[in-house]
Amino acid sequence: xxxxxxxxxxxxxxxxxxxxxxxxxxxxxxxxxxxxxxxxxxxxxxxxxxxxxxxxxxxxxxxxxxxxxxxxxxxxxxxxxxxxxxxxxxxxxxxxxxxxxxxxxxxxxxxxxxxxxxxxxxxxxxxxxxxxxxxxxxxxxxxxxxxxxxxxxxxxxxxxxxxxxxxxxxxxxxxxxxxxxxxxxxxxxxxxxxxxxxxxxxxxxxxxxxxxxxxxxxxxxxxxxxxxxxxx
Amino acid sequence: xxxxxxxxxxxxxxxxxxxxxxxxxxxxxxxxxxxxxxxxxxxxxxxxxxxxxxxxxxxxxxxxxxxxxxxxxxxxxxxxxxxxxxxxxxxxxxxxxxxxxxxxxxxxxxxxxxxxxxxxxxxxxxxxxxxxxxxxxxxxxxxxxxxxxxxxxxxxxxxxxxxxxxxxxxxxxxxxxxxxxxxxxxxxxxxxxxxxxxxxxxxxxxxxxxxxxxxxxxxxxxxxxxxxxxxxxxxxxxxxxxxxxxxxxxxx
Ligand SMILES: Nc1ncnc2c1ncn2[C@@H]1O[C@H](COP(=O)(O)OP(=O)(O)OP(=O)(O)O)[C@@H](O)[C@H]1O
Ligand SMILES: [Mg+2]
Numbered sequence: 141x142x143x144x145x146x147x148x149x150x151x152x153x154x155x156x157x158x159x160x161x162x163x164x165x166x167x168x169x170x171x172x173x174x175x176x177x178x179x180x181x182x183x184x185x186x187x188x189x190x191x192x193x194x195x196x197x198x199x200x201x202x203x204x205x206x207x208x209x210x211x212x213x214x215x216x217x218x219x220x221x222x223x224x225x226x227x228x229x230x231x232x233x234x235x236x237x238x239x240x241x242x243x244x245x246x247x248x249x250x251x252x253x254x255x256x257x258x259x260x261x262x263x264x265x266x267x268x269x270x271x272x273x274x275x276x277x278x279x280x281x282x283x284x285x286x287x288x289x290x291x292x293x294x295x296x297x298x299x300x301x302x303x304x305x306x307x308x309x310x311x312x313x314x315x316x317x318x319x320x321x322x323x324x325x326x327x328x329x330x331x332x333x334x335x336x337x338x339x340x341x342x343x344x345x346x347x348x349x350x351x352x353x354x355x356x357x358x359x360x361x362x363x364x365x366x367x368x369x370x371x372x
Numbered sequence: 373x374x375x376x377x378x379x380x381x382x383x384x385x386x387x388x389x390x391x392x393x394x395x396x397x398x399x400x401x402x403x404x405x406x407x408x409x410x411x412x413x414x415x416x417x418x419x420x421x422x423x424x425x426x427x428x429x430x431x432x433x434x435x436x437x438x439x440x441x442x443x444x445x446x447x448x449x450x451x452x453x454x455x456x457x458x459x460x461x462x463x464x465x466x467x468x469x470x471x472x473x474x475x476x477x478x479x480x481x482x483x484x485x486x487x488x489x490x491x492x493x494x495x496x497x498x499x500x501x502x503x504x505x506x507x508x509x510x511x512x513x514x515x516x517x518x519x520x521x522x523x524x525x526x527x528x529x530x531x532x533x534x535x536x537x538x539x540x541x542x543x544x545x546x547x548x549x550x551x552x553x554x555x556x557x558x559x560x561x562x563x564x565x566x567x568x569x570x571x572x573x574x575x576x577x578x579x580x581x582x583x584x585x586x587x588x589x590x591x592x593x594x595x596x597x598x599x600x601x602x603x604x605x606x607x608x609x610x611x612x613x614x615x616x617x618x619x620x621x622x623x624x
Contacts, residue, residue, distance in 0.1 A: 190526050205530070213527040217545040217623045226541060227531040252623045272531050 141166060147196030149182055156182050157334040159196065162327075166275070169302060169309040171323030173316060173363065175370055179334040180312040181210055184278045187310065206274035208282045212261035214253045220264055221249045227272040239267040242297055244290070259285040266294070270301060279311045283318055295321050299346050316363050320356060321349065328363060330370040337366055409592040414599070417592035426581070431600060434578040437494050438566045438604070441501025442558060448502075449509030450551065454543075456510065457517025466510070473507045478568065486573040494577060500569035505558035509551070516550030517543065552616045559608035563601045 144162040148155070156179040164170055174180050185191040186198060188207045214223050224236050240246050243263040253261055262285045269277060279298075283291045299322060302309055313319050319326055320342065328338040342349070342359065349356060393411050400410035409417070421427045456463040481503050485496035520543060528538045570579025578597050585593035
């Protein structure tokens, strides 16, 4: 399915990308890698309907989109539970507790954002993204403020959720390991104006990926050198 | 540490009041009681006045006029300011009215109100308060809407939050501090406006009573009424600040 068809996006004179085409299969996880400022967030914003484009087409065909923003974007005047209820359909309210438990945030159900750490707010914002009924989930650097242990745990949970509800995930990051951990397909962008430098599938199922294996190590090195070259 | 700062602040507050009363006392001794009644004489005058039924009636009348004029300004100014902040066309449409309300001198409004409404039951005073207060409500609400965090608006858009919830849960809490600031300024102006309007257009109320005091050269009475107006202004700003603390203390 073509999601973005030869899309060009400019901010005034700044061309972020030109004729970018994003082709995806439903129900898969896509990791988008690229140097800082290359336009990763911009791509997600376009898919999320937050940004106009200068030319090309967006083909969402009634797909519902949920978004985990790069910043947490919680309402400061609502406690954690109320922030989540805001986007949660009535029949799914019991899932709130389930997710809070999973994210190790059960004790903070009634806390206000000001009393939470950056990583905690990030996790709440993740739960919000999960709760909102969607076909496509956009994740922008969702694991940024987390330590390695929690990050690994959450990456696994995201994968479990994905298996459950078979959503399409478009996951933006500049961390190669994260990208390889989660993605069925990896898209590497150049510095702006962004073009797709490389695009490859990982055929090993997520559960069986071994980061010590030669295959993954090779992919990792290849991707890293690709990224290093484009940043220069 | 914080406790001692609070205690210090109270001390300075009391010192400042003490110095004010002292200067007042000295001036009254220098100028003589006819021109500058002393604090004590003013308090005595207040007791004299307070046993008269008219005294309380005048106060009540002014308070009611003030509240009606102020409430009408808030009621009408809030939505106008809201939509002006939301859409530039609407701002452009209302802008000339806003400028008109702000730049026409209050005294012109008073004379016009007097000609239009007569000196009857204080309609003129209510009109004057309304016209003095409403620009501040409009401007503050408008500024509030314009300064609303777009990242939260986008969040509301992505998650398809219905309009009513968007207004109540996303816009309202962000506009509230601006709105209350407008109300605070407006409530201060209300009591100044009520006295001025009543002096020139009404036969009852604090302003009218001050007019009588002026004719009779009762300076102590003028002081008493002034004190009451100051008190009303102070109380209303304190109430509004308390209200703000009450609503925002959980999440600020
Ligand atoms: N609203 C805007 N107005 C003008 N320029 C913008 C705007 N938003 C983004 N840009 C520019 O567009 C380019 C792409 O930005 P974008 O946020 O998509 O980058 P990114 O790949 O997400 O970066 P990062 O990894 O640092 O988050 C950057 O050069 C940025 O300066
Ligand atoms: Mg970004």
